[in-house]
Amino acid sequence: xxxxxxxxxxxxxxxxxxxxxxxxxxxxxxxxxxxxxxxxxxxxxxxxxxxxxxxxxxxxxxxxxxxxxxxxxxxxxxxxxxxxxxxxxxx
Numbered sequence: 001x002x003x004x005x006x007x008x009x010x011x012x013x014x015x016x017x018x019x020x021x022x023x024x025x026x027x028x029x030x031x032x033x034x035x036x037x038x039x040x041x042x043x044x045x046x047x048x049x050x051x052x053x054x055x056x057x058x059x060x061x062x063x064x065x066x067x068x069x070x071x072x073x074x075x076x077x078x079x080x081x082x083x084x085x086x087x088x089x090x091x
Contacts, residue, residue, distance in 0.1 A: 005052060
């Protein structure tokens with residue numbers, strides 16, 4: 001999944017996200033996220049513990065992952081790097 005925080009051009013990562021059994025909670029590196037259910041501004045999830053808002057979506061094959069396009073500054077977690085490159089290459 002693609003995760004972006006801090007507004008339009010905040011820190012951005014692509015990494016493996018896990019879903020709870022109900023699908024209401026996302027987990028990423030010890031953090032818990034829940035949906036803003038349409039009430040966020042340039043965000044669709046929030047960190048349950050801190051309240052910080054994030055844009056979380058599936059990665060795009062054209063690498064234009066940022067909420068407002070582009071891919072500059074997007075880091076890919078090392079544990080999924082090969083899988084991500086294969087996904088993008090199949091575009």
